[in-house]
Amino acid sequence: MFLACLSWFCTSLLVFVSGGKLPEAEVKITVLHKPFLCHRKSKYGDILLVHHEGYLQNGTKFHSSYSQGDKQPVWFTLGIKEVIKGWDKGLQGMCAGEKRRLVVPPALAYGKEGKGKIPPESTLTFNIEVMEIRNGPRSHESFQEMDLNDDWKLSKDEVKEYLRKEFQRHGYPPNDTHHEQMVEDIFTKEDENEDGFISSREFTYKHDEL
Numbered sequence: 001m002f003l004a005c006l007s008w009f010c011t012s013l014l015v016f017v018s019g020g021k022l023p024e025a026e027v028k029i030t031v032l033h034k035p036f037l038c039h040r041k042s043k044y045g046d047i048l049l050v051h052h053e054g055y056l057q058n059g060t061k062f063h064s065s066y067s068q069g070d071k072q073p074v075w076f077t078l079g080i081k082e083v084i085k086g087w088d089k090g091l092q093g094m095c096a097g098e099k100r101r102l103v104v105p106p107a108l109a110y111g112k113e114g115k116g117k118i119p120p121e122s123t124l125t126f127n128i129e130v131m132e133i134r135n136g137p138r139s140h141e142s143f144q145e146m147d148l149n150d151d152w153k154l155s156k157d158e159v160k161e162y163l164r165k166e167f168q169r170h171g172y173p174p175n176d177t178h179h180e181q182m183v184e185d186i187f188t189k190e191d192e193n194e195d196g197f198i199s200s201r202e203f204t205y206k207h208d209e210l
Helices: 004-016 085-090 141-148 156-168 176-192 202-204
Strands: 028-033 047-055 061-064 072-078 099-106 123-134
Touching: 028 072, 072 176, 085 099, 141 156, 156 176
Parallel strands: none
Antiparallel strands: 028 099, 047 061, 047 072, 047 123, 099 123
């Protein structure tokens, strides 16, 4: 009982000293390599292609895209919770070809639950290389380009068509299976009223910088 009261008192004191709220967890970022030329930097809404390695605190490697699975880098959209919060925070402002080491606290990784080989309350270290950065369906400019019928809302077909054109524009063949999965992920997270469309309000995702 005493320990519980002491814990409550310390937490309350910290909240009081910090002005009413606990400090947010932070990602420790170390730049391992940065290219001499940088034509653009990653921001929320961009689609990133990354290679990565993940380590537990004791140095055990729990995953590597270089050597596991199909040994291919992975695509994801930055800032829409497709990945852990630590990645969304730690991979902003990167250049294609840049490598970073992220030390991610549990609150920004897998928290109290853990996942697979990752125990609960684990601080994780990731070595991440950004291979490519593309415009994603998150920017205000993209919305108008995607809204083919100018009705101020996006259908799944409109989003898929945008992704297909973006891949072709960068010299990649269309990948309908991958595009459909990306569209489903986007609509699951963004179609708040589940009406089958993403409105201009839903699309902005409450990030004015997009």
